[in-house]
Amino acid sequence: MAVSIHDVAKRAGVSISTVSRILNNSANVNEKKAEAVREAMEYYHYEPNQFGRGLVKQKSNMIGVYFPSQYDSIFESTYNLELLKGIERVLPYQNYSMVLINETAEYEHRRQVQPRYLEFIQQKKIDGLIMSAAGDAFMRGEVFSKLLEEGYPLVYIGKRFHQNGMNVYAQFEKYHMQMLRELYVRGHRRVLMIEGEYHKIYMDHIVSAMRTELPELEVRILLLENIDFRRHLLKAVAYYIGEDGCTAVCSPTIETTRVLLGICAQLSYPIPERVSVISVEHRQGDGALEYPAVSAFFVPVIDMGSGAADMLLQAIRGEKTEGDSVEYETKLIERNSVNSLQTV
Amino acid sequence: MAVSIHDVAKRAGVSISTVSRILNNSANVNEKKAEAVREAMEYYHYEPNQFGRGLVKQKSNMIGVYFPSQYDSIFESTYNLELLKGIERVLPYQNYSMVLINETAEYEHRRQVQPRYLEFIQQKKIDGLIMSAAGDAFMRGEVFSKLLEEGYPLVYIGKRFHQNGMNVYAQFEKYHMQMLRELYVRGHRRVLMIEGEYHKIYMDHIVSAMRTELPELEVRILLLENIDFRRHLLKAVAYYIGEDGCTAVCSPTIETTRVLLGICAQLSYPIPERVSVISVEHRQGDGALEYPAVSAFFVPVIDMGSGAADMLLQAIRGEKTEGDSVEYETKLIERNSVNSLQTV
DNA sequence: CTGTTAGCGCATTCAT
DNA sequence: ATGAATGCGCTAACAG
Numbered sequence: 117m118a119v120s121i122h123d124v125a126k127r128a129g130v131s132i133s134t135v136s137r138i139l140n141n142s143a144n145v146n147e148k149k150a151e152a153v154r155e156a157m158e159y160y161h162y163e164p165n166q167f168g169r170g171l172v173k174q175k176s177n178m179i180g181v182y183f184p185s186q187y188d189s190i191f192e193s194t195y196n197l198e199l200l201k202g203i204e205r206v207l208p209y210q211n212y213s214m215v216l217i218n219e220t221a222e223y224e225h226r227r228q229v230q231p232r233y234l235e236f237i238q239q240k241k242i243d244g245l246i247m248s249a250a251g252d253a254f255m256r257g258e259v260f261s262k263l264l265e266e267g268y269p270l271v272y273i274g275k276r277f278h279q280n281g282m283n284v285y286a287q288f289e290k291y292h293m294q295m296l297r298e299l300y301v302r303g304h305r306r307v308l309m310i311e312g313e314y315h316k317i318y319m320d321h322i323v324s325a326m327r328t329e330l331p332e333l334e335v336r337i338l339l340l341e342n343i344d345f346r347r348h349l350l351k352a353v354a355y356y357i358g359e360d361g362c363t364a365v366c367s368p369t370i371e372t373t374r375v376l377l378g379i380c381a382q383l384s385y386p387i388p389e390r391v392s393v394i395s396v397e398h399r400q401g402d403g404a405l406e407y408p409a410v411s412a413f414f415v416p417v418i419d420m421g422s423g424a425a426d427m428l429l430q431a432i433r434g435e436k437t438e439g440d441s442v443e444y445e446t447k448l449i450e451r452n453s454v455n456s457l458q459t460v
Numbered sequence: 461m462a463v464s465i466h467d468v469a470k471r472a473g474v475s476i477s478t479v480s481r482i483l484n485n486s487a488n489v490n491e492k493k494a495e496a497v498r499e500a501m502e503y504y505h506y507e508p509n510q511f512g513r514g515l516v517k518q519k520s521n522m523i524g525v526y527f528p529s530q531y532d533s534i535f536e537s538t539y540n541l542e543l544l545k546g547i548e549r550v551l552p553y554q555n556y557s558m559v560l561i562n563e564t565a566e567y568e569h570r571r572q573v574q575p576r577y578l579e580f581i582q583q584k585k586i587d588g589l590i591m592s593a594a595g596d597a598f599m600r601g602e603v604f605s606k607l608l609e610e611g612y613p614l615v616y617i618g619k620r621f622h623q624n625g626m627n628v629y630a631q632f633e634k635y636h637m638q639m640l641r642e643l644y645v646r647g648h649r650r651v652l653m654i655e656g657e658y659h660k661i662y663m664d665h666i667v668s669a670m671r672t673e674l675p676e677l678e679v680r681i682l683l684l685e686n687i688d689f690r691r692h693l694l695k696a697v698a699y700y701i702g703e704d705g706c707t708a709v710c711s712p713t714i715e716t717t718r719v720l721l722g723i724c725a726q727l728s729y730p731i732p733e734r735v736s737v738i739s740v741e742h743r744q745g746d747g748a749l750e751y752p753a754v755s756a757f758f759v760p761v762i763d764m765g766s767g768a769a770d771m772l773l774q775a776i777r778g779e780k781t782e783g784d785s786v787e788y789e790t791k792l793i794e795r796n797s798v799n800s801l802q803t804v
Numbered sequence: 805c806t807g808t809t810a811g812c813g814c815a816t817t818c819a820t
Numbered sequence: 821a822t823g824a825a826t827g828c829g830c831t832a833a834c835a836g
Contacts, residue, residue, distance in 0.1 A: 118582070118584075120828090120829055120830085121829065121830065122829085130806080130807085131806065131807045131808075132807090132808095132829090132830080132831095133806070133807060133808080133809095133831085133832085134805090134806060134807080136830065136831060136832085137805095137806085137831095139830090139831095140831075142831080142832080143805080143806090144805070145805075145806085146805065146806085149805090149806085161582070163579060163582035163583045164583065164829080164830070165515075165518075165583065165584055165828090165829050165830075166514075166520075166583045166584055166585050166829095167511050167514035167515040167518070167520075167584060167828075167829070167830085168515060168812095168828075168829025168830035168831085169829075169830055169831075170510075170511035170514075170812090170830090171511040171512060171515055171811090171812045171813065171814090171828090171829075171830070171831090172811085172812055172829090172830055172831045172832075173812090173830090173831075174509075174511070174812080176510075176511075178559065178585075193537070193538070193541050194537070196541070197537050197540070197541060200560070204560065204562045208562075208576070213559055213560065213561065213580075213585075214559065214560045215522065215557055215558065215559050215560075216544070216548065216557065216558045216559075216560060217557065218548045218552075232552070235507060236557075238462070238505070238507035239507045239508065239509065239510045240462075240509055240510055240511060241510050241522075241557075346748070346749055374718060374749070374750075375749050375751075377751070378749070378750055378751025378752075379751065381725070381751050382751050404690070405690055405718070405719050405722070406718075406722055407719075407721070407722025407723065407725050407726050408722075464812090464813055464814085465813065465814065466813085474822080474823085475822065475823045475824075476813090476814080476815095476823090477815085477816080477822065477823060477824080478821090478822060478823080479814095480814065480815055480816080481815090481821095481822085483814090483815090484815070486815080486816085487821075487822090488821070489821075489822085490821065490822085493821090493822085508813080508814070509812090509813050509814075510813095511812075511813070511814085512812075512813025512814035512815085512828095513813075513814055513815075514813095514814090514828090515812090515813075515814070515815090515827090515828045515829065515830090516813090516814055516815045516816075516827085516828055517814090517815075517828090518828080
């Protein structure tokens, strides 16, 4: 058995309470004894057992990060990594760490109804939860709403939809509309907007809002599926650019943009002369690595991760913020992949 | 306070031992009582508290995944994600989950000497450890070797270097040499090989081994740094292809390859006519998404992740395998980015 | 300032 | 087959 608080106490010639006091800075201790205790801890390389500690405090100092399965998509990889980086940037300083909770399709099948994070919460494996996307939650309304109403420490990434809980949000709809406006002022009147299948629910609103705001602008929506998506995209580009007369494409991630650029090269559609391209980038600078460099709306996902983690830790410490919400601004970084057209 | 085993026992009219027996399938229980217990568990949505359980068993059912800081590199992103996916594919079925342990530079600075995973081990927060790369471990020999000698359940990704512990390995040196041979048989005699700075230590051996095997082949090594790497690579390509007479480039990741392709387009070096490109891909099919599609050695990182997790769980269950080692084969996927030259 | 003690939730041993 | 009792390692309340 590993060394326990008793061993340390014995070697230092004090009681276990004194050792505990030093571990937790919970009371003043005679400096001489404190020194002896520190020596003993050093000697044994003592680290307090988390189970003993947790049994009293019911805190694991872990937070869960939940990824619904539909986001296990190649389109989302930079997004996910940046999110994890942002979270990880905050946690260690508060002595927290991160458990990945990944809803996999197969596993999901074996379970009945509960999303996997619930078990972690009930077993006290985590002290709080970051949901990488709120979309899944809607589908499991009962469970998630119950958590929110109980005031469980919880931050979700996405549009606010409940008075409880906390969220960070990059205003998906807003920057998509900005992309379209940007193209509009450059003279584009028919554009193709690509999105992941799972963002479908937002697109209707975007399209109808833009129809009102800019009646002359025609927006084509392409919902990209995961499988064989290059071929899918190739056909779409050949049609919308080659036949339908679109002059610009909005791409939802740099991953998609890369493939799009290759397709444009393959079809001999020069950028930006024949096709204007505007992308979203989740990691700053990604668009500059492409050739040609791509203008992009930068979504500060890494900051969103840090922000989410910050809020969560505050809530766990009981420092208010139930109901907090932070919206992040996106920033257009121009890199000349958008052409200015003559308007007739 | 949440519901405990006592509540369940009371409602079912049995003792806590009986409830515990059912939880753990540790003994036969009268079916009638068992039914009552199950009903009570349902009723309360009871989940056993991990601290109580852990205090007895000293098991957390978590495994740590450790990323040394030097690998926090944009070059490695697909690699890391695939590794995580592979691990996550295995763990839930055995009721394990994954804690990310990320050595961040800043945090490292604040700590004294210990790598961060050690604390997790000592506090029993994890039952085993997967090291995403062994490179870092060499630098911290004392700590890591001690773990290995103690027989701590541990799998590292990388070349075997100790009789204890377990590892999975993709034979880095071997497939790099195969890349060079591939180019050689196609008539290339002067090639540029790109690598990450942190792989430097392996390159000398590769170069000298190839010098012996294929004296006519000249290999240029470019160690790519993280900062401003596109400009760095652009200059290098302009020089090695434009002036030095290299006819082919080996790229260590698809991330690098993408930028390389853009650079070749920018410099008007057609692929494969002017420049042959051969890459490593860590996710199957990535090379086919580029334009032009890129021939690549596929390294099955996702399988390596699953394999590592499998071995680790076996070791934790005590089912042997101390000292196990699995080598993964890479596979060349041809996509016509390599030109065949006339040899003179 | 410090030692003694109760108790956190559970698995397990020992009686029965 | 089952209940009572023990102890895992620790924190915190209490007594001194």
